[in-house]
Amino acid sequence: MTLKAQFDHTNCSECPIRHRAVCAHCERDELEELESIKYYRSFEAGQTIIWSGDPMNFVGSVVSGIASLTQTMEDGRTQMVGLLLPSDFVGRPGRENAPYDVVATTDLVMCCFRKKPFEDMMVTTPHIAQRLLQMTLDELDAAREWMLVLGRKTAREKIASLLSIIARRDASLHQSGQTGSIIFDLPLTREAMADYLGLTLETVSRQISALKKDKVITLESKRHITIPDMRRLMEEAGDDTDGGFLV
Amino acid sequence: MTLKAQFDHTNCSECPIRHRAVCAHCERDELEELESIKYYRSFEAGQTIIWSGDPMNFVGSVVSGIASLTQTMEDGRTQMVGLLLPSDFVGRPGRENAPYDVVATTDLVMCCFRKKPFEDMMVTTPHIAQRLLQMTLDELDAAREWMLVLGRKTAREKIASLLSIIARRDASLHQSGQTGSIIFDLPLTREAMADYLGLTLETVSRQISALKKDKVITLESKRHITIPDMRRLMEEAGDDTDGGFLV
DNA sequence: GTTTCCATTTGATTTCGGTCAAAGTACCCT
DNA sequence: AGGGTACTTTGACCGAAATCAAATGGAAAC
Structure with a gap:
């Protein structure tokens, strides 16, 4: 070394x-x-x-x-x-x-x-x-x-959970509180997300498309995501409270 | 309190x-x-x-x-x-x-x-x-x-992983090394196993039956299990090496 | 002994996500 | 601009595990 x-x-x-x-x-x-x-x-x-x-x-x-x-x-x-x-x-x-x-x-x-x-x-x-x-x-x-997340959540909930975690971490970095929409860059490829969530990259892609269609998220580009309503995303993630989250 | x-x-x-x-x-x-x-x-x-x-x-x-x-x-x-x-x-x-x-x-x-x-x-x-x-x-x-285990293993592998972990913990308690068959009592109900593995209790039951049919394990009673060949079980669990395990 | 209760097994059917395949998109590089 | 590459999306189909349902077993209580 x-x-x-x-x-x-x-x-x-x-x-x-x-x-x-x-x-x-x-x-x-x-x-x-x-x-x-x-x-x-x-x-x-x-x-x-x-x-x-x-x-x-x-x-x-x-x-x-x-x-x-x-x-x-x-x-x-x-x-x-x-x-x-x-x-x-x-x-x-x-x-x-x-x-x-x-x-x-x-x-x-x-x-x-x-x-x-x-x-x-x-x-x-x-x-x-x-x-x-x-x-x-x-x-x-x-x-x-x-x-x-890995053991009990559906694919859609898994994606929502991951986005919610990244969004919150970003929000806390930018000190932007809970107000309004959150915008961030995804630091992960679809494959990396899949490896994180115990899914295949195709399923990740499909569920992101579905969340987009349902207006839970908006995609400026493939990696640039807007979350208009954080509360909505957390519901999708199946999180009842704002309990612990990843890092 | x-x-x-x-x-x-x-x-x-x-x-x-x-x-x-x-x-x-x-x-x-x-x-x-x-x-x-x-x-x-x-x-x-x-x-x-x-x-x-x-x-x-x-x-x-x-x-x-x-x-x-x-x-x-x-x-x-x-x-x-x-x-x-x-x-x-x-x-x-x-x-x-x-x-x-x-x-x-x-x-x-x-x-x-x-x-x-x-x-x-x-x-x-x-x-x-x-x-x-x-x-x-x-x-x-x-x-x-x-x-x-939760993210990437199949139901059968999950069961084998859990049994392997419990068996090894028991073996280490009884100082009985790697020699011969291992016998132990399952301290968990099927439902508890399911909650651990992110499965339903029916799937747990089916996979245990399957492992029994394939002679990977033997059941004296529903909770009393014999593992004739630990190596075989570990193969079923998809473990390549004897790396870390739970507790 | 038999009743009750709970854990477990087994069966039939459905569904979610995986697999295989092809097409679309963005970006980098001469 | 053209072409390559890596990433992403979408479609068709399949299969593993979930769900729904019923039967079996085993132990404690009566």
Whole structure:
């Protein structure tokens, strides 16, 4: 592995990336502790990063870009099991990494920590362990939320759930509250959506067309979506309340 | 809430329950720290425990028995999102609990901690936070493993996956290695299996019958199962390797 | 022993989503 | 502009699992 510092710390100055554990802006003190054991590495969109087994003895954290965690069966069936946004971690400190592939959805910069010093640090600086625990609990909730989607929702509800999640995440980024319509770009291909939802890409396409026909969503282009009424979309998703959602 | 100490610490003397955070046997020192803020409570099999929202301001840990975490949609569709075995935790320290119901699969004893002192304790005793993090990471892996099952496996593969998981957990409890056939009692009704697998109970029944007909499993009684060849079962489950599995 | 209740099995039919196939669309590249 | 490629849409058909319905089994209660 060749690892090379490619991240300019000054990028972080207004903290747009919410890099909770290591952000130079909001966590300068911790950053200094970590400095000696971390490396930055960048990946191109579409690249698959094998993050399993012993050789990959690193814990990684997304600095910028989006990646997805995927599991693949030997016959090719794949299931996306998580979305990695800036500040999210991958890799199991304290043991061999789980057999997931990390796929860069966009260009990606990751911050990699060698495991051993990372673990030591968690013990010596309990607030980092504490924060990592909070994040892991969030991810666990998201994963469980998704289990309901995968196990019990119809194709139409699955699509609505995914759009609702992305829309809300976008809305929270843009601070635009609940007012009026929400517009966003889909960062996923139809196939990626299918892998996330446990569907085929044809079904994804059909259900998006159906939601468009029923005026639940509007498509400016294939990837640019408007949601005129968020409440309506959430009904379609079968969500009763505004409970937990993915990241 | 009436909470009452009903757990005899001497039960724990050979540590059959792996009660990692509070076991009187293996973690006596920690137990003493926790003593003042914890309460034991027992539940009957079949009882549903609402563990969400503000009023339930507790973190719970299973002392003995089995419980399941379930999510329910307003139209009654339910999905089991986790199995709680002795030593597992429920409840999100540091925030409102997630909207899951805890259903006692067997008679159950839980150890409940008031959240605030529990959180303080995590900061003051970092090794507990560390251990909780490990357990949460394990659960996250299990949840993600299950996402593949829910999203991409056929009914037959789902059943085989569940049986394989239970069989392996049992085998590890009985220290009986990989040798020969494995016999165990199903702790779940067909309906509970269906809720776990995102199927209907009829499909569960049909697939179990099919596996029986094909000699992958043998049923002594409806709940007593023999697996003559574990490798065969794992093939049926579509598992290529012996990767991670649930709890 | 027999009645009751619940879990389970089995059957008949329907339906949702998958599969296979073809056509349409946008974007990049000389 | 033309042509290639990757992504997306749409159609026709099929099959796995859901749904509806009834029968069977097994254990506790009377």
